[in-house]
Structures are given as C-alpha cells and as structure tokens.
Amino acid sequence: xxxxxxxxxxxxxxxxxxxxxxxxxxxxxxxxxxxxxxxxxxxxxxxxxxxxxxxxxxxxxxxxxxxxxxxxxxxxxxxxxxxxxxxxxxxxxxxxxxxxxxxxxxxxxxxxxxxxxxxxxxxxxxxxxxxxxxxxxxxxxxxxxxxxxxxxxxxxxxxxxxxxxxxxxxxxxxxxxxxxxxxxxxxxxxxxxxxxxxxxxxxxxxxxxxxxxxxxxxxxxxxxxxxxxxxxxxxxxxxxxxx
Amino acid sequence: xxxxxxxxxxxxxxxxxxxxxxxxxxxxxxxxxxxxxxxxxxxxxxxxxxxxxxxxxxxxxxxxxxxxxxxxxxxxxxxxxxxxxxxxxxxxxxxxxxxxxxxxxxxxxxxxxxxxxxxxxxxxxxxxxxxxxxxxxxxxxxxxxxxxxxxxxxxxxxxxxxxxxxxxxxxxxxxxxxxxxxxxxxxxxxxxxxxxxxxx
Numbered sequence: 001x002x003x004x005x006x007x008x009x010x011x012x013x014x015x016x017x018x019x020x021x022x023x024x025x026x027x028x029x030x031x032x033x034x035x036x037x038x039x040x041x042x043x044x045x046x047x048x049x050x051x052x053x054x055x056x057x058x059x060x061x062x063x064x065x066x067x068x069x070x071x072x073x074x075x076x077x078x079x080x081x082x083x084x085x086x087x088x089x090x091x092x093x094x095x096x097x098x099x100x101x102x103x104x105x106x107x108x109x110x111x112x113x114x115x116x117x118x119x120x121x122x123x124x125x126x127x128x129x130x131x132x133x134x135x136x137x138x139x140x141x142x143x144x145x146x147x148x149x150x151x152x153x154x155x156x157x158x159x160x161x162x163x164x165x166x167x168x169x170x171x172x173x174x175x176x177x178x179x180x181x182x183x184x185x186x187x188x189x190x191x192x193x194x195x196x197x198x199x200x201x202x203x204x205x206x207x208x209x210x211x212x213x214x215x216x217x218x219x220x221x222x223x224x225x226x227x228x229x230x231x232x233x234x235x236x237x238x239x240x241x242x243x
Numbered sequence: 244x245x246x247x248x249x250x251x252x253x254x255x256x257x258x259x260x261x262x263x264x265x266x267x268x269x270x271x272x273x274x275x276x277x278x279x280x281x282x283x284x285x286x287x288x289x290x291x292x293x294x295x296x297x298x299x300x301x302x303x304x305x306x307x308x309x310x311x312x313x314x315x316x317x318x319x320x321x322x323x324x325x326x327x328x329x330x331x332x333x334x335x336x337x338x339x340x341x342x343x344x345x346x347x348x349x350x351x352x353x354x355x356x357x358x359x360x361x362x363x364x365x366x367x368x369x370x371x372x373x374x375x376x377x378x379x380x381x382x383x384x385x386x387x388x389x390x391x392x393x394x395x396x397x398x399x400x401x402x403x404x405x406x407x408x409x410x411x412x413x414x415x416x417x418x419x420x421x422x423x424x425x426x427x428x429x430x431x432x433x434x435x436x437x438x439x440x441x442x443x
Contacts, residue, residue, distance in 0.1 A: 004323075009248070010442075011251065011442065012250070012251065013376075013442065015250055015251065015253060016251075016253050016254045016375070016376045017253065017254060017255070017375035017376060018375065019374070019375060019376070021375060024256075024373070024375070025373075026372050026373030027256075027373045027374070027375060028302075028373075029301040029302040029303050029305070029373070029432070029433060030301050030302070030307070030371065030372075030373035030374050030432050030433070031302075031373075031374075031375075031432070031433065032378070032432060032433055032437055032438075032440055033302070033433050033434065033437060034405075034437050036440050036441060036442035037399070037400050037401075037405075037439050037440070037441050037442065038399075038441070038442050038443070039396055039399065039441040039442065039443035040355075040356055040396075040399070040443070041356075041443050042353065042354070042355050042356050042361065042396070043317075043323060043353050043354060044315060044316070044317070044323065044353060044364075044366050045366070045443050047323045047324060048315065048331075049315065049324070049329055049330060049331030050324065050329075051329075051331070057275075066274070067272070067274065086249070087249075088248040088249045088250070088251060089248060089249070090249060099264045099265060100264055101260065101261070101263040101264025101265070102263075109260045109263060110263060110270070110271070110272060111259075111260040111262065111263055111270050111271070112270070112271055112338075113259060113260070113309070113338075114260065125263075125267070125272050125274060126263050126264075126272075127263050127264050127267045127270075127272055127274055128264070129264075163255075163257065163258060163260075163261070163264055165257075165264060165265060171315045171366055171368070172443065174313075174368060174377065175251075175252060175254060176254060176255070176256075176257045176261075176370055176377060177252055177253065177254055177255045178255040178256075178258075192255060192256060193255075195255075195256075195375045196253050196255075200250070201250065201253040202253075204250065204252050204253060205252070205253065205255070226252045227249045227250060227251050227252045228251065228252070229251055230248060230249075
C-alpha cells in the first residue's frame with residue numbers, strides 16, 4: 001500500500017543520466033539549465049497511487065495475444081521477460097504497477113509518428129502491464145523487439161529494447177527506463193544508453209538470457225531485475241506527524 | 244568505504260512513443276478505451292471542480308507535443324489515497340498544439356514534515372523524448388496567496404523570483420463555455436523563465 005511510512009533514500013544523480021547529454025540531440029533543448037532545487041520529502045512524495053488492482057485484463061501481460069486483429073499471434077522471437085522489483089535495501093516492492101511498451105519484431109512501433117519502412121504486424125500492439133506479487137515478481141510474454149533507425153546522427157540505431165514504467169509504492173520511487181538484451185552489439189554504440197556514465201549502471205539495464213526458465217518448444221526467457229529507491233529507517237528523526 | 248546498498252536502476256528517456264504503453268488509446272491502439280486518465284474527478288467527488296492546463300516549452304520556445312505528464316494530489320480535505328478519489332492522473336500533450344489538461348478538484352492543505360500546513364498544490368512529473376530522467380515540479384494556485392506565502396516548500400526556494408514559476412494563473416471565465424475554474428500552468432524547461440524542478 002502507499003501509506004506514508006517514511007522518507008526515501010536520496011537519488012544518486014551521478015548514477016542516473018544527467019539532463020544535458022548533447023550526443024543525444026533532443027536533450028540539448030529539453031534539459032534544465034538551472035540546478036534542481038532540493039526538496040524535503042513530505043507526504044505527497046512519500047505516498048503514491050494504488051493502480052492496476054482489479055482492473056487489469058487477463059491478457060494485459062501477454063503481448064503475443066493482446067492485440068490480435070487477423071486471428072493469428074504476433075510474429076517474432078517468442079520470449080518471456082520476468083524479474084523481481086526490489087528496493088535498494090533488497091525488500092520486495094509489492095503490488096506495484098509495471099507498464100511496458102516496445103516495437104515489433106521488425107523494429108516498427110504502432111504509433112502515428114513512426115514512419116519507419118518496416119511493416120506493422122497486424123497482431124502486435126506493443127503494450128503491456130502487470131502488477132508485482134508479494135515477492136515483487138512480475139512477468140510478461142512478448143516477442144523480441146527489433147532494432148530500429150532514428151534521426152540522431154543521420155541514422156543511429158537503437159538496440160532491441162523494451163520500455164518500462166514503474167510506480168513503486170510512492171511518487172518518489174517513480175521510474176521510467178529501458179531494458180536491453182544480453183549480447184546486443186548495438187548497446188555500446190547507442191547515444192541514449194551513452195547518457196549513462198557508469199558502465200555498471202548500464203549493465204543493470206541488460207536483461208540476461210535465463211535458460212533455466214525457458215519454456216520448451218515455446219519461448220526463450222530473459223530475466224530483468226529492477227531496483228527502486230529504498231525507504232530510510234529514520235530511527236533518529238523526530239516524527240511529529242506520528243509515523 | 245561507506246555502507247553500500249543496492250543501486251537504483253538507472254533512468255532512461257520515455258522516448259517519443261511513450262503513449263503506446265502509458266496512453267494506448269491516445270497512440271491509436273484499440274486497448275483500454277474506457278480509461279480517461281486525465282479526469283481525476285468527474286461529478287460526485289467532493290470538492291471544488293477545477294481544470295489545470297498548460298503547455299511545456301523547450302529552450303527555443305517550441306511546445307513539446309510529445310510530452311506525458313502525471314499528477315498526484317490530495318483530496319479536498321488534504322488526504323492522499325482517500326477512498327473514492329484516486330488522486331493520480333496522466334495526460335499526453337496535444338500532438339498539434341502541445342496543450343494538456345487535467346480535470347480534477349482543488350486539493351486541500353497537507354502537512355509539511357513539522358506539521359505546518361503546505362499550501363494546496365499538486366505534484367507534477369514530466370516524461371518525454373529528450374528528457375533522460377523525469378522532471379518533478381509542483382503546481383500551486385494564484386488565488387491562494389496567503390497560503391502560498393507561508394508554504395514551506397516554496398519558502399525553501401532560495402531564489403525568490405523563481406517561486407512564481409510554480410504558481411498557476413486562474414483564467415478569466417470558464418473554458419469552452421463551462422464555469423469550471425481553469426488554471427494555466429506553463430512549464431519552461433530551459434532559459435529565463437525556467438520552471439523550478441525539484442530533487443526530492
């Protein structure tokens with residue numbers, strides 16, 4: 001739940017990508033020029049919405065079958081992506097909404113602004129969501145997205161990736177990120193991944209092939225674990241609001 | 244070596260197609276068509292109905308037409324997660340004009356960490372292509388000047404003339420013939436009018 005049970009550890013903004021990263025061209029005019037203002041967390045940052053419970057469709061986490069328009073399943077490399085969402089102290093993040101979106105097997109997005117010549121798949125939408133269980137676990141079934149070109153340095157290529165949106169249990173834990181696939185040679189060439197300075201941080205975004213969990217004669221499996229901000233213990237703090 | 248905890252998963256941009264996963268109907272996908280995430284409160288939720296709208300501008304004065312915004316607020320009594328009011332909303336900017344809007348209720352005052360009241364406000368997050376880690380700001384209301392003048396978060400902004408960037412302006416008359424009070428909140432990502440963004 002999202003009751004206010006304390007303050008979150010501060011974000012390490014040298015670990016996250018900075019706002020101004022010129023090789024990723026769009027960041028140049030979309031990055032604040034002034035310093036962020038430090039704000040003590042109060043109840044609005046330490047709580048968050050409870051979403052997804054009770055209104056998820058059974059196919060919401062099955063991208064192979066949640067957008068069938070011509071009667072077949074999505075075309076491509078059938079995979080399952082699974083993992084655990086934990087906080088920085090290693091505790092499971094329970095009951096929290098995970099949203100994903102991605103291109104199809106050929107690298108084409110089902111979005112009006114994507115004009116890449118690779119075709120749409122009539123049976124693939126590219127949208128999914130699920131809620132973590134009591135152990136912080138999530139999974140969804142999909143096809144592996146293809147790489148695609150984009151207007152950055154006259155056709156850079158994005159590695160295969162799946163976008164993730166995570167709520168955690170408080171607005172301070174909100175996170176949007178991208179998952180990549182183990183062994184993809186486009187990873188070190190990508191200016192968006194290159195916005196992250198620390199190689200260990202990049203490695204956290206690379207899902208590992210998980211042969212132990214593969215589904216025989218059906219799907220390969222990738223494991224992607226996610227870490228959200230952890231709550232501080234604040235043993236020593238005066239807690240006038242009575243937490 | 245200080246005590247080491249796990250590291251947070253690093254952020255990446257939401258990209259230009261963020262709508263597919265977060266607002267699929269907006270992206271043209273025939274999924275979840277019943278969801279109107281920019282409407283936090285239709286009729287029936289106690290409190291004063293209001294509309295908050297604006298445009299997000301880049302450093303060259305261009306509107307962001309692919310930005311996604313999320314709002315989080317207390318109910319009219321100042322309670323978060325109160326029964327009957329989700330308190331959270333999400334909207335995409337208009338792909339032609341960049342205008343976005345939430346239909347909600349005016350939040351009540353909420354306590355600061357020392358129990359002093361905070362002026363009524365909404366938390367607002369921005370996600371978009373070119374934004375590597377989401378930006379966090381707050382929306383206050385210009386028809387609550389006394390509460391704003393005593394608000395601990397606004398007072399913590401050292402550069403006094405920047406506090407004004409967080410105060411939404413009540414528009415004359417209602418929007419489109421309705422009498423719902425409408426507050427304009429433009430966000431400037433960069434430059435002289437740059438909005439205050441928080442690290443919290």
